Amino acid sequence: MARVAPVLQEDRVELSAEEQKQxxxxxxxxLRSVLRPLKKQLILTLVLVVVSxxxxxxxxxxxxxxIDNTITPLMEGHSGPVxxxxxxxxxxxxLAGLTLYANVVLTTKVSQRALFDLRKRMFGHAQRLSVQFHETYTSGRVVSRLTSDLETLKSFLxxxxxxLASTLLSMVFTxxxxxxxxxxxxxxxxVAAVPIYFLTRWFRKHSALAYRAQRVVNAQLIGRFVETFTGIRAVKAFRYEPQARSAYGNIAEDFRVKVMDSIKVNGIFMPSLTAxxxxxxxxxxxxxGYAVLGGSMQVGTLLALAIYANRVFEPVMALSDFYNLFQSAVSALEKVSSFLEEEPSVAEPEHxxxxxxxxxxxxxxxxxxxxxxxxxxxxxxxxxxxxAGQQVALVxxxxxxxxxxxxxxxxxxxxxxxRLLLDGVDIRDLSDEQLRREVVMITQEAFLFSGSVADNIRLARPSASDEEVIAAARSVGAHDFIMNLPSGYETNLAKRGGRVSAGQRQLISFARAFLVNPSVLILDEATASLDIPTERLVQRGxxxxxxxxxxxVIAHRLSTVLDSDRVLVVSEGRMIEDGAPSALITAGGVFAEMVDSWNETMAVEE
Ligand SMILES: Nc1ncnc2c1ncn2[C@@H]1O[C@H](COP(=O)(O)OP(=O)(O)OP(=O)(O)O)[C@@H](O)[C@H]1O
Structure with a gap:
């Protein structure tokens, strides 16, 4: 059977035998790769478990x-044995208490180390994955992988x-x-093992299904939450709150039902086992009791028997409890591992x-x-x-x-x-580092990260000096407004007072690109209209x-298009016109029509 793309399995509750195996x-x-470096500590925890x-x-x-052997000597005056x-x-x-304590401390250390490693791996991997992956795999799901799934693994580890080790051992010893x-x-x-066997089998089957379903809905819940609040402006602007609330409510209700399902399974299993x-x-x-009365058993033995009889099923219960945790951990591990196995669709060349x-x-x-x-x-x-050096407008x-x-x-x-060649070299043969130095794409959103203005400009060249940062900002005309911010270049953009306007965001992102100094620049011109002075500032920048x-430049402003050396008119995935703006206008094709309607809109606006 063909290998199923790992992350595609995520939303399904039931998997085929082959898929399950994979x-x-x-x-x-x-799990092995995470625990391998911690082998020694793990063995030590096992030793501690055995002792405890x-x-x-x-x-x-x-x-x-x-009770059976020291009371009589004591009554005879020998206190030594007792x-x-x-x-x-x-x-x-x-000693049992001390080893248990040491075990808890060591296990926590091991699990924190393992999670630390996993957390770093996942973040690094999420960044390594291509844009294509992130365009299809919602950010909510990435958040869910990095939070709730890791949290589940944490409890498990x-x-x-x-x-698990102590429960199994205590069962065997008891x-x-x-x-x-x-x-x-x-x-x-x-005799008791027979009904317990069937009961446990029933429990495992139903609890596994219930837990898997629960985790699928849990990821949807987080996904919906993140999506709504990432798009909170659109939600508010379009008064989408009621629908968003009801959609979230439906998933939350589904989650409640799924949790209840698993609780019901537990509710049948636990009391039956206790009975x-x-x-x-x-x-x-x-x-x-009869044996003691008949003299074939001593009281101390009966007491020990009672204690063991009382304890012997505890491990089964703990194991079943553990089974739930194990189930969640297994499905979290499945998701995390499938996420980590996802290969970037745009791979860096080996040579x-x-x-x-x-x-x-x-x-x-x-x-x-x-x-x-x-x-x-x-x-x-x-x-x-x-x-080289040509300015192309894509319309x-x-x-x-x-x-x-x-x-x-x-x-x-x-x-x-x-093939797509940059200075004669297929871009697939360039290292990511080199490509990012030579080609920079500025998107409409001009994303700013939390941190200072200087940090944001320095993003792609952390080694740039303050002078270089300021020079870049001056070059694109961002220096003056930055100096007017509460702490100039050190203003934290995540704090109050550090809020910048749409035009200013663009200027910062221009400065950022300027500092990289690429030979090719791609720009999705922002569509948001700015006030006239800011607009001029942005245009000049x-x-x-x-x-x-x-x-x-994916041009949205007529002025940008007219200032270009060359215009490419794209339609349904084809270049239908290509030439200097003036030549295309004279030729009277699609572009000429576009310019006419642009002019008309501007006339209406004026
Ligand atoms: N990630 C994607 N997966 C599948 N199809 C896509 C994806 N991105 C774009 N498309 C499709 O490819 C075609 C071209 O899209 P593209 O985004 O390049 O258009 P565009 O000219 O830039 O449009 P706009 O001006 O609206 O941004 C469209 O039909 C679009 O639906």
């Missing part, structure tokens, strides 16, 4: 021995692993002690071409075509040569393919066929930024 193998591989459980199990035996047993009892109890004390208890256990345990304990007490000298910015589309989805071309075979209706051209040059996506570089 998911398990992936999860185990990840062994001692805890030995306590009732000591008690029974003390003192020895009591001393041993306390020593064992204290913190308590689950050593709990059963052994019971059988050792009285073989009939062993027979009773065998079986109580029947077993009662039987042991009746048979043991990047290194180029000497300053790149000039010559761009060549050599029979390039591209589709986002198979069979639905977004760009038909295109041959296009843009010589066309919405959905025509302008951004697609831009994203290909920035290598957010790889071409489906053909843009002109200075574009000077001497090859540029592709």
């Amino acid at each position: 998911a398990q193998a992936r999860s185990l591989k990840l 459980v062994g001692l805890t199990t030995a306590l009732p035996l000591l008690l029974s021995y003390g 003192t020895l047993v009591v001393a041993l009892y306390f020593a064992a109890a204290v 913190d308590s689950g692993l050593s709990q 059963v052994a002690a019971l059988v050792l004390l009285d073989w009939r208890a062993g027979v009773g256990l065998l 079986i345990g109580n029947v077993f304990l009662g039987t042991v007490m009746i048979i043991g 990047p071409v290194t180029r000497e000298g300053k790149p000039s910015g010559d761009v060549l589309f050599d029979n390039v075509s591209f589709s986002y989805l198979p069979g639905r071309p977004a760009l038909h075979p295109l041959d296009l040569h843009v010589p 066309g209706k919405t959905g025509a393919g302008k951004s697609t051209v831009a994203k290909l040059i920035a290598r957010f996506y790889d071409v489906s066929s053909g 843009l002109a200075r930024l574009l000077q001497g570089r090859t540029s592709f």
Whole structure:
């Protein structure tokens, strides 16, 4: 069977046997890789578990021995045996406590180390994945992977692993002690094991399904939450609150039902197990009581039997509890591992071409075509040569393919066929570092990160000096407004007073690009209209930024288009017109019509 793309499995509750196998193998591989460096500590925790459980199990035996064998000598005036047993009892109890403590501390250390590693790996990986991945995998799901799934793994690693070991061991030790004390208890256990076996099987099946369903809905819940609040402006602007609330409410209700389902499964399982345990304990007490009366068993032995009989089913309960945790951890691990296995669709070359000298910015589309989805071309075979330093305006209706051209040059996506050359080198052969130095894309949103204005300008060149940052800001005309901010370049953009306007954001992002000094610049011109002075400032900043570089501007303003050296009109994934703006206007084609309607709109606005 074909390998299922890992993250595509996420939303499904039931997987085929083959898919389950793949998911398990992936999860185990990840777990092993995370725990391998911690092998020594893990072995030590196991040793501690064995000691602590062994001692805890030995306590009732000591008690029974003390009652049956030291009271008579004590009545005869020999206090030695009883003192020895009591001393041993306390020593064992204290040691059991100490080893348990050491175990908890060590396990927590191990789990925190493992999570630290995993957290870093996931963040790094999320960044390594291509734009394509992030365009389809919502940010809410990434958040869910990095938060709730890791949290589940934390609980599992913190308590689950050593709990599993100690529970299993305590079961084995307790059963052994019971059988050792009285073989009939062993027979009773065998009888009780039959209903417990069926009950546990039933529980495992239903609880696994319920937990998987719960986690799927949980991810949807987080996803919806993040989506709503990432788009809070649109939500408010379009009074989408009621629908958003009801959509969130529906998922929350679904989540409640799924949680109830798993609680119901627990609700049947736990009491049934307790009932079986109580029947077993009662039987042991009746048979043991008669044996004591008949003189074939001593009181101390009966006491120890009762303690063990009371304890013997505890591990089954703990294991089932653990099973729930285990289930969540397994499904979290499946998701995390599938996320980590996702390969970037745009991969860095293994042997990047290194180029000497300053790149000039010559761009060549050599029979390039591209589709986002198979069979639905977004760009038909295109041959296009843009010589170094040329300023190109991309125009066309919405959905025509302008951004697609831009994203290909920035290598957010790889071409489906053909080649895209930058100064004669296929951009797939350039290292990411080199490509990002040579080609910069500025998007409409002009995203600013929390931190100071200077940090934001320095983003792509952290080593840039203050002078260089200021020079870049001056070049694009951002210096004056930055100096007017409360703390100038050190103003924190995440704090009050650090709020900047849309035009100012753009100027900061221009300065950021200026500092990188790329040979090719791609710009999705912002559509938001600014007030006239800011608009002029932005236009001037843009002109200075574009000077001497090859540029592709997805132009929304007529002035930008008319200032360009060349206009490319895109329509349904094809270049239908190509030429200097004046030539295209004279030729009277699609572009000429666009300019007419642009002029008309402006006339209306005026
Ligand atoms: N991530 C994607 N997955 C699938 N199809 C896509 C994706 N991005 C864009 N498309 C499709 O590719 C075609 C070209 O889109 P593109 O974004 O390049 O248009 P555009 O000319 O930039 O439009 P606009 O001016 O509205 O931004 C459209 O039909 C669009 O639906």
